[in-house]
Amino acid sequence: MTDILRISVPLTAWLVAFSAVYGLHGLVCSDRWVAAGLDLAVGRAAMAAAWIVAIALQVALLLALRSPRFASPSAFMRGVSLTLSVTALVATLWTLMPVVTTSACL
Structure with missing residues (x-):
């Protein structure tokens, strides 16, 4: 593994997880989610699962x-x-927690 990968992969994984969870949040709050026959509970479970996978x-x-x-x-x-890997782990915990733990759609 080269040094550039050691430095960049954890923060890139955080960026991908951040985009995926917030994109999923937008999808859950849209009319397309209901049109697909899914309810808010399924959406919250999907966001929680994505958050847990990102942390893992x-x-x-x-x-x-x-x-x-x-x-x-x-x-x-x-x-x-x-240091950057720990930073990415803390960022994953901190920045994705509000989407998973608060009300999904306002």
Whole structure:
């Protein structure tokens, strides 16, 4: 694994999860969701499932970056990649929590 991937993958995964969950939120609140025969409870469950998958992915990336197989040989790059991975995990928890825990549609 190259150093650029070690640095960029966790934050890119957060960006993808952020876009997916908020896009799903927009879909759940649209008329198309009801037209498909789905209700708000299914939408909330789908958003919660997407959030849990995003958290699991971030934890897996963090554990992979800590393992000797994927860790950088450079101590500096190891520290940077682990710091960014923890940052991406916290961002996943913090920025996606309001969509999952508050009212879905206003």
